[in-house]
Amino acid sequence: MDRLATTFTGLNFVNPFILASAPPTESKRKILKAFEAGWGGVVTKTIGLHPVENVAGPKTIYQRTSDIKPYVSRMKRADTVSHSSWNWELISDQALEIWLPDLEEIKKTYPDRIVIASIMAGAGNDEEMKNWQKLASACVSVGCDAIELNMSCPHMDRKDMGANIANDEDIIKDILKAVTSAVDVPIWVKLTPSTSKLVDAAKVAYNAGGASISLCNTFPSLPLMDPETMKFEVEVDGLVTSGGLGGLAILHQALQRVSDISKACPDGAISGIGGIRGFREAFNFIVHGAGNLQVCTAAMEEKGSGGVGIKLIQELKDDLAEYLERKGHSSIEELRGIASDRIVEHAQVRRKSGAYNGGYAKAS
Numbered sequence: 001m002d003r004l005a006t007t008f009t010g011l012n013f014v015n016p017f018i019l020a021s022a023p024p025t026e027s028k029r030k031i032l033k034a035f036e037a038g039w040g041g042v043v044t045k046t047i048g049l050h051p052v053e054n055v056a057g058p059k060t061i062y063q064r065t066s067d068i069k070p071y072v073s074r075m076k077r078a079d080t081v082s083h084s085s086w087n088w089e090l091i092s093d094q095a096l097e098i099w100l101p102d103l104e105e106i107k108k109t110y111p112d113r114i115v116i117a118s119i120m121a122g123a124g125n126d127e128e129m130k131n132w133q134k135l136a137s138a139c140v141s142v143g144c145d146a147i148e149l150n151m152s153c154p155h156m157d158r159k160d161m162g163a164n165i166a167n168d169e170d171i172i173k174d175i176l177k178a179v180t181s182a183v184d185v186p187i188w189v190k191l192t193p194s195t196s197k198l199v200d201a202a203k204v205a206y207n208a209g210g211a212s213i214s215l216c217n218t219f220p221s222l223p224l225m226d227p228e229t230m231k232f233e234v235e236v237d238g239l240v241t242s243g244g245l246g247g248l249a250i251l252h253q254a255l256q257r258v259s260d261i262s263k264a265c266p267d268g269a270i271s272g273i274g275g276i277r278g279f280r281e282a283f284n285f286i287v288h289g290a291g292n293l294q295v296c297t298a299a300m301e302e303k304g305s306g307g308v309g310i311k312l313i314q315e316l317k318d319d320l321a322e323y324l325e326r327k328g329h330s331s332i333e334e335l336r337g338i339a340s341d342r343i344v345e346h347a348q349v350r351r352k353s354g355a356y357n358g359g360y361a362k363a364s
Helices: 028-037 096-109 126-141 169-182 198-207 247-264 279-287 297-301 310-327
Strands: 006-008 011-013 017-019 041-043 060-065 081-087 114-119 146-151 187-191 212-215 219-221 243-246 269-273 292-295
Touching: 011 114, 017 310, 028 041, 028 096, 028 310, 060 247, 060 297, 081 247, 081 297, 096 114, 096 126, 114 126, 126 146, 126 169, 146 169, 169 187, 169 198, 187 198, 198 212, 198 247, 212 247, 243 247, 247 269, 247 279, 247 297, 279 292, 279 310, 292 297, 297 310
Parallel strands: 017 041, 017 292, 041 114, 114 146, 146 187, 187 212, 212 269, 269 292
Antiparallel strands: 006 011, 060 081, 081 243, 219 243
């Protein structure tokens, strides 16, 4: 019995672990290397049609901390452990016309692995809706198994793209209407976690034809300034702008948002992202409702793997398989969402006195 095999949004995965849309999936070479290592699927680095050019400097940094010097910094110090990643990288600068033959070759080389094309266009007019359709149709025509709509990038240069549009329920509906009318594959919707209306946006996405919600993408954030040099730890000509915080630092926030959506939409599929470095983090996403697990920072940080987590995927598969066998589970579906009923409103947690009225005075 293959306990790692999963079916998610109607797609058969050899295991539930996939590489998220990011530098690990930015090229044919990296994706082929990832599949050779054992990843069950990939979400490509986001493909678009508009001109893209990254900043003239480092695009990603890794921040670390330690007991000896317990401050967070990208500065390398002895005995430090990973805290987070920070990036201000834009979507893929590789043209669609270059991506298409690469995607076709990847799928033919690994037909049993799942390739999800991440795409992004603008909003607000018919031309941009056609751009969404063009991207989706082209990627599906060369064998992509699903599409992930990027409505979550926290630092897009255009105000009609990425996280800038994910709070607008009409735009979410319009994009899903356009894409679902153009292709007949599962559509995953990657929403920004940085909104108080995330659950509402997820409900709209599901109702408009989204097969799954992917979250959490990185959180809007700023890099640290060094108190001695008065420079940001990443900058260009002394300037910086909002970027995205990922890695272990966002794990607990990501779990909260997965739980919120899972409780509000118990029948909705969720692809969990944010801080997975090993089995324990993956387990927590599963019990809060995720049926699929995306990894980025931990794969990028692994030394000698070319940024695709060669050792990491083996550890994830081995540890999950060992746990499922030891506990007598046939698949992660037997664990998915089991924590949901134990997540309650604050007033429902027992108080010392045993008598509590949720912060309100009892009626006399």
